[in-house]
Amino acid sequence: MYTMKLLLLTGMLVLFGAGAALAEFVEKRYEATIDEDGVQRVAMEGGEYYFDPNVVVVKVNVPVELNVRDTGGIAPHDIVLHAPEAGIDFAVDYGREPVTISFTPTKVGEYEFDCSKRFLFFKSHRDRGMHGILKVVE
Ligand SMILES: [Cu+2]
Structure with missing residues (x-):
């Protein structure tokens, strides 16, 4: 009986460990360049369950066009970033067709974005x- 309990516990730990490993953050970095018309364009993919790139570097006080698209999974996704103090404030749904989000960052700093979707009681995206x-950045 003791062995059974131990096996069960070990199994649960392994499952938990696998779940934690799935959520590990692997950096996919993109440093935007400024196009001839003075805009920094970033193409981004959002899918189950990642953003690519997930670290985006842009210059302050230069307009940004963020093009976000889904790769075609079942779950709907959005991208949310609320930093009005830096001129960045959006919450946008997107699908397979890319959606363009335009803003001009006015303050140096690091701002977190995420997908706010969650299915019923499951873990959030x-x-x-x-x-x-x-x-x-400057
Ligand atoms: Cu999502």
Whole structure:
């Protein structure tokens, strides 16, 4: 009986460990360049359950166009970033067709974005790995 309990406990620990490993944050970094028309364009994919890139570096006081699209999973996704003090404030749904989000960051700093979706009582998309950082630099 003791052995059974031990096996059960070990199994649960292994499952828990696998779940934690899935949510591990692996950095996919993109440093935006400024196009001839003075806009920094970033193409981003959001899917189950990641953003690619998930670390985006942009210059302060230069307009940004963030093009976000889904890769075609079943779950709907959005991208949310609330930093009005830095001129960045959006919450946008997107699908397979890319959606363009335009803003001009006005303050150097690191701003977190994520997907706010959650299905019923399951873990939120954020907890499953759908989050990232917008780094605004000089
Ligand atoms: Cu999502």
